[in-house]
Amino acid sequence: xxxxxxxxxxxxxxxxxxxxxxxxxxxxxxxxxxxxxxxxxxxxxxxxxxxxxxxxxxxxxxxxxxxxxxxxxxxxxxxxxxxxxxxxxxxxxxxxxxxxxxxxxxxxxxxxxxxxxxxxxxxxxxxxxxxxxxxxxxxxxxxxxxxxxxxxxxxxxxxxxxxxxxxxxxxxxxxxxxxxxxxxxxxxxxxxxxxxxxxxxxxxxxxxxxxxxxxxxxxxxxxxxxxxxxxxxxxxxxxxxxxxxxxxxxxxxxxxxxxxxxxxxxxxxxxxxxxxxxxxxxxxxxxxxxxxxxxxxxxxxxxxxxxxxxxxxxxxxxxxxxxxxxxxxxxxxxxxxxxxxxxxxx
Amino acid sequence: xxxxxxxxxxxxxxxxxxxxxxxxxxxxxxxxxxxxxxxxxxxxxxxxxxxxxxxxxxxxxxxxxxxxxxxxxxxxxxxxxxxxxxxxxxxxxxxxxxxxxxxxxxxxxxxxxxxxxxxxxxxxxxxxxxxxxxxxxxxxxxxxxxxxxxxxxxxxxxxxxxxxxxxxxxxxxxxxxxxxxxxxxxxxxxxxxxxxxxxxxxxxxxxxxxxxxxxxxxxxxxxxxxxxxxxxxxxxxxxxxxxxxxxxxxxxxxxxxxxxxxxxxxxxxxxxxxxxxxxxxxxxxxxxxxxxxxxxxxxxxxxxxxxxxxxxxxxxxxxxxxxxxxxxxxxxxxxxxxxxxxxxxxxxxxxxxxxxxxxxxxxxxxxxxxxxxxxxxxxxxxxxxxxxxxxxxxxxxxxxxxxxxxxxxxxxxxxxxxxxxxxxxxxxxxxxxxxxxxxxxxxxxxxxxxxxxxxxxxxxxxxxxxxxxxxxxxxxxxxxxxxxxxxxxxxxxxxxxxxxxxxxxxxxxxxxxxxxxxxxxxxxxxxxxxxxxxxxxxxxxxxxxxxxxxxxxxxxxxxxxxxxxxxxxxxxxxxxxxxxxxxxxxxxxxxxxxxxxxxxxxxxxxxxxxxxx
Numbered sequence: 001x002x003x004x005x006x007x008x009x010x011x012x013x014x015x016x017x018x019x020x021x022x023x024x025x026x027x028x029x030x031x032x033x034x035x036x037x038x039x040x041x042x043x044x045x046x047x048x049x050x051x052x053x054x055x056x057x058x059x060x061x062x063x064x065x066x067x068x069x070x071x072x073x074x075x076x077x078x079x080x081x082x083x084x085x086x087x088x089x090x091x092x093x094x095x096x097x098x099x100x101x102x103x104x105x106x107x108x109x110x111x112x113x114x115x116x117x118x119x120x121x122x123x124x125x126x127x128x129x130x131x132x133x134x135x136x137x138x139x140x141x142x143x144x145x146x147x148x149x150x151x152x153x154x155x156x157x158x159x160x161x162x163x164x165x166x167x168x169x170x171x172x173x174x175x176x177x178x179x180x181x182x183x184x185x186x187x188x189x190x191x192x193x194x195x196x197x198x199x200x201x202x203x204x205x206x207x208x209x210x211x212x213x214x215x216x217x218x219x220x221x222x223x224x225x226x227x228x229x230x231x232x233x234x235x236x237x238x239x240x241x242x243x244x245x246x247x248x249x250x251x252x253x254x255x256x257x258x259x260x261x262x263x264x265x266x267x268x269x270x271x272x273x274x275x276x277x278x279x280x281x282x283x284x285x286x287x288x289x290x291x292x293x294x295x296x297x298x299x300x301x302x303x304x305x306x307x308x309x310x311x312x313x314x315x316x317x318x319x320x321x322x323x324x325x326x327x328x329x330x331x332x333x334x335x336x337x338x339x340x341x342x343x344x345x346x
Numbered sequence: 347x348x349x350x351x352x353x354x355x356x357x358x359x360x361x362x363x364x365x366x367x368x369x370x371x372x373x374x375x376x377x378x379x380x381x382x383x384x385x386x387x388x389x390x391x392x393x394x395x396x397x398x399x400x401x402x403x404x405x406x407x408x409x410x411x412x413x414x415x416x417x418x419x420x421x422x423x424x425x426x427x428x429x430x431x432x433x434x435x436x437x438x439x440x441x442x443x444x445x446x447x448x449x450x451x452x453x454x455x456x457x458x459x460x461x462x463x464x465x466x467x468x469x470x471x472x473x474x475x476x477x478x479x480x481x482x483x484x485x486x487x488x489x490x491x492x493x494x495x496x497x498x499x500x501x502x503x504x505x506x507x508x509x510x511x512x513x514x515x516x517x518x519x520x521x522x523x524x525x526x527x528x529x530x531x532x533x534x535x536x537x538x539x540x541x542x543x544x545x546x547x548x549x550x551x552x553x554x555x556x557x558x559x560x561x562x563x564x565x566x567x568x569x570x571x572x573x574x575x576x577x578x579x580x581x582x583x584x585x586x587x588x589x590x591x592x593x594x595x596x597x598x599x600x601x602x603x604x605x606x607x608x609x610x611x612x613x614x615x616x617x618x619x620x621x622x623x624x625x626x627x628x629x630x631x632x633x634x635x636x637x638x639x640x641x642x643x644x645x646x647x648x649x650x651x652x653x654x655x656x657x658x659x660x661x662x663x664x665x666x667x668x669x670x671x672x673x674x675x676x677x678x679x680x681x682x683x684x685x686x687x688x689x690x691x692x693x694x695x696x697x698x699x700x701x702x703x704x705x706x707x708x709x710x711x712x713x714x715x716x717x718x719x720x721x722x723x724x725x726x727x728x729x730x731x732x733x734x735x736x737x738x739x740x741x742x743x744x745x746x747x748x749x750x751x752x753x754x755x756x757x758x759x760x761x762x763x764x765x766x767x768x769x770x771x772x773x774x775x776x777x778x779x780x781x782x783x784x785x786x787x788x789x790x791x792x793x794x795x796x797x798x799x800x801x802x803x804x805x806x807x808x809x810x811x812x813x814x815x816x817x818x819x820x821x822x823x824x825x826x827x828x829x830x831x832x833x834x835x836x837x838x839x840x841x842x843x844x845x846x847x848x849x850x851x852x853x854x855x856x857x858x859x860x861x862x863x864x865x866x867x868x869x870x871x872x873x874x875x876x877x878x879x880x881x882x883x884x885x886x887x888x889x890x891x892x893x894x895x896x897x898x899x900x901x902x903x904x905x906x907x908x909x910x911x912x913x914x915x916x917x918x919x920x921x922x923x924x925x926x927x928x929x930x931x932x933x934x935x936x937x938x939x940x941x942x943x944x945x946x947x948x949x950x951x952x953x954x955x956x957x958x959x
Contacts, residue, residue, distance in 0.1 A: 053798045058636075069805055069817065076795035078639055079807040080632070081658050087588075087624065087632025092795070094586050094620040094633070095642035099796050117632070120625040319616040323585035324641035324794065328760055330618055331583030331643075333609045335755045341577065341605075342752040345567035 013049035013245055021046045023073040027066065033185030033211030033226075034064055034133045038071040040188065041102070041131075044195035045072060048243060055100045056092060060085040060114060063140055063213075064106030064133035083114025086121035089128050090312075096322035097313040100199065102129040108138045111147035111166045118168070122175035122204055124312040129198045129205045130177075132168055133185075135213035136224035143216030154221030168208045170289045173282050173304045178203035178311075180285065180304040184229050185211040190300060196241040197302075200262040203311045210298060229298050236288065236301030237279075238271040260305055270302060279305045368398050368423035370434035370555040374501070375447045377440050379411025384523055384534070385498040386417040390747060391519035392511050393421050394568055397560040401427035401865075402568075402747035403943060408593070408685045414443045423560060427749065428866035429742075429943040435509075435555045437501050438465060439479075448472070456553045458504055475549055477504050482544055486536040495530075496537040503541025508553040513542065567752050571743035574714040574753070575673055576601035578721025579645055580609065581756055584671075586644040587621045588633035590652060593685050594741035595675035598647040627652035631659045631672065638669040639806060641765070641794035643725045647673035650683065650692050653699065660734045661700025662808040664831070667781070667790070669728035669735075669763070673721070676740040678941045687941030688741035690861055690911035696736045697890055697920060703828060705835045708736045708890040709843060712864040714748045720843055720888070722756060729763035731838055732789060740911070742943040743862040764791040768799035780804045780815040781827065788834030835891060842889035845896055851881040855957070856899055858933075859909035860887040860917060862943065867909060869946035870953070877950070878959050882907075887917070892924055900929045907953055913939045 009017035021042045026035050045055065052074035059065035061082035068077045080088040089103045110118050110132050121130065136149040145153075148168065149161045172180045179201045183191040191209065198205040210229050212218050218225045223232075237258075242250050244265035252259060252269055258279070260268040270279065278284055285303040292299035319326070372389070376382040383404075390402045401420050407413035420430050432452050438444040438459040448457055448468050456473040459465045466474040483497045499520075506516050517535060524531035575598050579587070587606070589599040599621075606619045624630035630646045637644035648656065653674050663670050676692045678684035698704050707727055709720040721737055728735040764785075771778060771793070778801065781790045790813070793802040804815040811827065812818040848864075849871055859867045867884055874880040885899045900906050900921075908918040915935035922930035936952045938944045 053800075053802065054796065056640075056795045074800055074803050076803045077805040077807075078636070079805065079809065080635070081662055081808060084628060084632045084659065087629040088636035088639070090622065090629075091586055091588065091633035091636025091638070091642075091644060092640045093636075094622070095637040095640035095644070096796055116625055117629055120629065124622075316620050317615065317617045318620060319612060319618055322640075322796065323618065323620060324637070325796075326583075326585060326618055328583060331585060331610065332581055332756070332760075337609050338577070338581065338753060338755050342567055345569045345573075346565075346752070 012046050014051060016046070016052070018042065018046045020052060020074060021072055023068075023070040026070040028063055029215050031214040032063070033135060033209070033213070034067045035070070036185040037131065037133055037191070037209055037211055038067050040191045040195055041071045043192050044199060048196055048199050049245070050100060050199060054098070055102070057102050057104065058085050058089045058092065059104040060106070060109035062106040062109045062138070064104055065109060067133065068104050083109050083112070084117055085109070086114065086117035086130070090121065090124070090126055093126055093128060094313070094316070094318070095324040097127065097318060098322050101127070102131070104131050104133060107132060107134040107136060107146040107148040111168055119171060119175045122172050122177040122206060125176055125178055125203045125309060126312045127202050127204070129207070132206075132208045133211040134168070134208050134224070135211050135217055136222070137213050137217040139213050139216055150223040153223045154219070156216055156219055167289055167293065169206070169303055170286055172206035173285045177206045177304070178306040178309050179205040179302070181206070181302045182208045182210070182300045184233055184298065184300055185209055186226060186230065187233065187300065190235065190239050193239040193241045194302065196243065197239070197262065197268045200244070200264050200266045201307070202263045203306070203309060232296060232298045234292065234297040234299050235273055236275055236277055236299055236303070237273055239302060240269045240271070242267040242269065260307065262307060268302070268305070279303060365554050365556045366434055367556050367558060368421050368560060371418060371420045371430040371432065372435040372437070372505070372555065373433045373447075374417045374437040375440045375443055376415055376498070377411075377442070378407055378409050378413045378415040380498065381495050382417065382439070382498045385502050386419065388499070388502050388516065388519045388523050389505065390419050390568070391522065392506070392516045393419065393557065394563050394749070395515040395519060396512055396557060397563050398423065398557060399425045399427065399562050399749060401749065403429055403742070404746060405942070406686050414440050421557065423562070425562060426865065426869045426946070428869050429945045431945040431947040435553065437505070438463065439498075439501070454554070456508075456555060458501060458508070473553060475504065475508065475545075475553075477501070477541070477544065482540045483537060486540045487533060492533065496534050499534045499537035500541035503538040503543070504545040506538070507542050507545035508549060509555055509557045510552065511557055512559065563749060565752065566749045568747050568749055569714050570597070570745055570747060571711070571714045571717040571739050572598035572675065572745060573601045574717035574750075575647075575721040575737065575739060575744070576605055577753060578718040578724070580605045582643060582722045582725040583760060584643045584645050584725065585619050586633065586637035586642045587619065588624050588630040588644070588646050590624050590627045590630045590648065592627075592649045592652050594677055594745045595647045595649045595652075595673065597745065598673055598675060627655040628659065631656040631670070634670045634672070635659055635663055635668050638663070638728070639795070643729070645671040645673065645725075647675065649675050649677045650679040653692055653696060657700045660706065661702060661704050663734040664700065664704045664706060666806050666808055667732040667792070668806070669732055671724045671728050671735050671737065673737045673739060675744040676738060684941045686741070688862065688911070688943055689939060689941065690738070690740055690863070690916070691939075693738060693912070694914070694916040694919060696738065705832070705891070706734055706736055707731060707835070707838055707842060708738055710738055710860040710888050710890070711743065712861055712886055712888065713750065714743065715750045715753060716888070717743060718753045723843065726761040727838070727842065730761050730789070731834060732763060732792060738861060740862050746943075764789055766791050766793050766797075768797055768802065771797070771799045771801050776801055779813040781811065781830070782813040783830050783833070787837050788830045839891045839893050842891070842893070844893050845888055845899070846886045847883070847899070848886050849882070849884040851883040853881045853883070854904050855880065855882045856903035856906040857882050857884040857909065858887060858896070858899070858906055858917070858921065859884070861911070863909045863911060866944040866946045866949050870949040873946055873950040874953060878954055880957065880959070890920060892921070896921070897925055897929060900925060900932055904932060905934055906932050907934050907936050907956070909936045909938075909944070909949065911938050911944055913937060
C-alpha cells in the first residue's frame with residue numbers, strides 16, 4: 001500500500017488550492033521586485049478567498065505591466081497601452097462593477113506618460129486596486145530615469161538625477177484616492193496585509209510598492225536598490241488585517257492601535273510606531289510624506305484611508321446587475337418612447 | 347385656406363424678377379450671442395408647418411459672443427435641402443458684416459435691415475426694407491433689460507408680412523419654441539405682431555420671396571443629426587458612454603445623456619447606463635475599450651482632434667479585437683482648423699487609424715435618418731466583428747436642422763456577436779482558442795470577464811499573440827493573425843450597409859458620393875439634366891470597406907465623379923486603391939473644401955467644367 005502520496009494541498013475558504021492563484025511563468029529578471037509583488041498578490045487573493053473568476057487584472061506597458069500574466073491565471077487580464085490603464089479599468093469596472101479589479105502599473109507608466117489618467121482615476125474614486133511597481137527606472141528600454149527617481153540618485157551609466165521625484169502617494173492623497181499606501185516588495189508581511197485590506201476597500205486603493213530593478217537600479221548610489229531601501233525603510237505603523245470571515249477575535253490596545261472598520265466587516269489594525277499618526281487626515285499624510293523626503297527615509301505604511309466616501313459606481317447610481325449583462329428589454333426603451341420623441345420633433 | 351398642390355405651384359415657371367414661390371433662401375446675419383436662434387427656429391418651424399420643405403443651417407464662429415454668425419433657411423417646393431449658394435433674402439443686423447453681406451447678394455435680392463445701418467444707398471439693384479428695431483421693440487417690451495432678447499422677434503413679424511406667412515402658424519411655432527415659458531412667449535409674440543403691423547403699414551408691396559401652403563411636410567420631423575445619432579445609441583442599448591467635449595460633437599453626447607436620464611432609469615431611480623466625462627479623448631476611448639472588453643455596448647463621440655488622440659487605442663481595439671463605437675462629427679482640419687465649419691476630412695485617417703497595418707470599419711450616414719439607423723447598427727457591427735466601428739458624421743449633418751420621416755423602431759433584436767458562455771465551454775471541453783478562425787469568417791469566439799468557468803479567462807494584449815491569446819513573437823503566429831484580421835475585414839464588405847443606387851441612368855457618367863453631400867448631389871443631378879442634358883447615375887456609399895456593387899457601378903461608366911468634401915479627394919483615393927488600376931482610371935475627383943456645406947451649384951459647375959461643357 002503506497003503511503004508516500006503528497007499531502008493534499010491546503011485549501012482556502014472557497015475550497016481552492018494556492019496553485020489556482022498562480023499565473024504563467026515570469027519572464028522578468030530573477031530577483032526582480034515585481035515577482036515578489038506577484039507572489040504577495042497570489043498570497044493575499046488566496047488567503048482572502050478571492051474567486052479567480054470574479055477578478056480582473058489590468059495593466060499598461062512596461063516590465064510592471066507584464067506581471068499580471070504571472071499571477072491569477074484563471075482571471076481575465078488586459079495588458080493595454082502605455083500609461084492608459086486607468087481609463088481601460090474605468091470602462092471595465094463600470095461595465096461590470098461586481099468583479100474585483102486590480103491594475104498594475106509602473107513608475108514610468110504612471111508618473112510620466114500616465115500622469116493625467118492616474119490623477120483622474122484617483123479623483124473618481126473608482127473601485128480599483130492600483131499598484132505601482134516602482135523602481136525609479138525604465139527597465140524595458142534599459143535603465144533611463146523615471147519621474148520617481150530621487151534627486152541625486154545615480155544611474156548605472158554614471159548620470160546623476162538632477163530633477164526632484166514626484167511622490168505618487170502625495171498626489172493620490174491630493175487627488176481623492178481613499179486608500180493610499182507605500183510598501184516595499186521585500187516586506188512580505190506588510191505588503192500582504194495592505195493588499196488584503198485593499199481587497200476589502202470600496203474605492204480607489206493606490207499602493208506604491210518600491211520594487212528594486214536588479215538589472216538597472218540596484219547599484220551603490222541608487223536610492224531604489226534593495227540595500228538602500230532595506231537600510232532606509234521606516235514603517236509608519238505596523239499593519240495587520242483581520243478578515244471578516246475569521247472567527248478569532250483579536251484584542252488590541254486602543255491607546256496604541258487604530259482600528260479601521262472596513263465595508264465587508266473586516267478590520268484594519270494600525271499599531272503606532274515612532275509617529276503619532278492619524279490616517280484619516282490628508283494634511284497629516286502630506287506632512288509625513290514631505291518630512292520623509294527631507295530625511296531621506298523610505299516611509300512605508302498606510303498614509304490615508306477614508307471608508308466613508310462613496311465610490312464612483314455609487315455616485316453614478318448604477319443598477320446592481322452588471323451593465324454588460326443587462327438584457328435587451330432593460331436597455332432598449334419600448335416603441336412608445338421612440339413615438340413620443342418623434343412626436344416632439346414633428 | 348386652400349392648399350395648392352405641388353403641381354399647381356409648378357404650373358407657372360417663374361419669369362425673371364417674378365415671385366419666388368416657396369423657392370428661396372433666407373439668411374439672417376447677426377452677432378453671436380445676441381439670441382437670434384429662437385427667432386430663426388420660429389421662422390423655420392413656421393415654414394415647415396405650412397407644409398413647405400425646409401432646411402436650416404447655422405454658420406457660426408468659434409466664439410461665445412461678439413463674432414458674426416449667419417443662419418440660413420432654405421425653402422424649396424422641389425424638396426431640395428442642400429445649402430443654396432445664392433441668398434435671396436438677407437436680414438442684416440450685424441453692423442460689422444452688413445456691407446459685405448449686401449455686396450455678396452445677387453441682383454434682385456432683398457435686404458431687411460436695422461434702419462440705423464443705412465444700407466439702402468449701397469446698391470440700386472436690391473429691394474430694401476429698413477426697420478427701426480429699437481423703436482418698435484420699446485413699446486412692446488417696457489423692461490429695458492429684456493429688450494435684447496425679444497428684439498430679434500421683430501424681423502419674424504416683418505418677414506411674415508413680406509413673405510405671406512400664415513400668422514396662426516407663426517404663433518404656433520413661437521408658442522412651441524417657448525412652450526415652458528408662457529410669459530416669454532407672450533412677450534415675444536407681441537414683438538412679432540409689432541414687426542408685422544409695422545411692415546403691413548410700411549411695405550404694402552410685399553417681397554418676391556413668397557410662401558404659400560403646401561402639403562410636403564406632413565408626418566415629417568425636423569431634427570439635428572447629433573440628436574438622431576444619440577437616439578440610435580439609446581435604442582441600440584448603449585450602457586457605457588465616455589466622452590470629452592468638442593465642437594461639433596458635444597451635442598451628440600449631451601442629447602444622449604438627456605435621453606438616458608429620461609428613459610433609462612429603473613423605477614427605483616437606478617441607472618442602466620454609466621456616463622463619464624473623461625479627462626481627454628485618450629481616456630474616453632480607453633474607457634470604451636475597457637467596457638467593450640467587459641461586454642458592454644459602449645460608445646464615444648468626438649471630432650478630428652479627438653480622433654487624432656484616439657489613434658493608439660483604436661489600433662489596440664483592432665488588434666486585440668475589442669468592440670467599440672466611435673462617432674466622428676467631422677469639422678475642418680488639420681489641427682484646430684475651423685472648429686465650427688464642416689468637412690469630410692477625417693475619412694482616410696479613420697479608415698486606417700493607428701500605426702501598423704490597421705483597417706477599420708467605417709459607416710457613412712447620409713441623412714439624419716441614417717445617423718439614427720447606422721448609429722444603432724454600429725453597435726451590432728462592432729460586436730459582430732469584435733472591432734472598433736467609426737460612424738462618420740459631420741458638422742453640417744450633426745448640428746443643422748433637417749427634415750426626415752419619423753425614425754423606425756428597430757425590427758430586429760441586437761447582435762451581440764460570438765460570445766461563449768460557461769455552458770458552451772463545457773460543451774467544447776477545452777477545445778477553444780480566443781483568436782482561432784473556427785467558422786472561416788476570421789471572427790473568433792470570445793468570452794467575457796466574469797464567466798464562471800476555469801477555461802474562460804484569456805489575456806487580452808496589444809502585443810503579438812497566438813490564437814490562444816498567449817504572448818508570441820513567432821513569425822508564423824504574427825503573419826497568420828494579420829492575415830485573419832484582413833480576412834475578417836474583407837468579410838464585412840457585403841454585410842455593412844450596402845451602397846444605395848439613388849438614381850440610375852444609362853448615360854456616360856456616374857457619381858459616387860457619401861455623407862452630407864447627398865442632398866447637394868441630388869439637386870445637382872437635376873441641374874445637370876436640366877441645364878446640360880446630362881443624365882448621371884448616382885451611387886451613394888454608406889460604408890467602408892466597399893461592397894462589390896461599387897466596382898460594378900464604376901464598370902458601367904467611362905467617367906465616374908467622386909464627390910469629396912476635403913482637399914485631397916480622400917474617398918477618391920480610397921476607391922482608387924480598392925478598385926485597382928483599371929477601374930481607378932475611370933474615377934474623377936470633385937472636391938469641395940471651403941468649410942461651408944456643399945451646394946448643388948458648385949458641384950454642377952465643377953462636373954460641367956470637367957466634362958468640358
